[in-house]
Amino acid sequence: MDERFIRRMMSTMKCTVCGERYESGNVNVLGHREDVWFLSVFCPSCHSQGLVAAVIKDGKAPQIVTDLMQGEKAKFGAGNRVEADDILDMHAFLKGFDGDFSKLFAR
Numbered sequence: 001m002d003e004r005f006i007r008r009m010m011s012t013m014k015c016t017v018c019g020e021r022y023e024s025g026n027v028n029v030l031g032h033r034e035d036v037w038f039l040s041v042f043c044p045s046c047h048s049q050g051l052v053a054a055v056i057k058d059g060k061a062p063q064i065v066t067d068l069m070q071g072e073k074a075k076f077g078a079g080n081r082v083e084a085d086d087i088l089d090m091h092a093f094l095k096g097f098d099g100d101f102s103k104l105f106a107r
């Protein structure tokens with residue numbers, strides 16, 4: 001699994017705000033924990049930005065676990081960009097995260 005594949009996979013996804021497709025150049029791989037990849041995406045069309053977690057396994061269609069843009073649509077729709085703090089939070093989260101999404105989302 002390499003970042004190029006992830007970017008290509010993400011370029012088939014559509015922006016949840018405006019419906020345009022992402023371009024592979026607008027996808028940043030933040031890191032991964034085993035099969036769970038964390039990505040930041042930037043829509044070239046409406047300039048919204050978001051964080052995505054996806055489970056990507058060899059030979060399987062990727063499964064988007066969470067798309068933070070959905071919940072923060074209003075925030076991004078208002079023209080705010082992802083703050084540096086948000087990215088730092090994500091990195092802190094990645095460091096401490098044990099990879100157990102079922103536990104994480106059971107809350």
Ligand SMILES: [Zn+2]
Pocket residue numbers: 015016017018019020043044045046047048
């Ligand atoms: Zn968009």
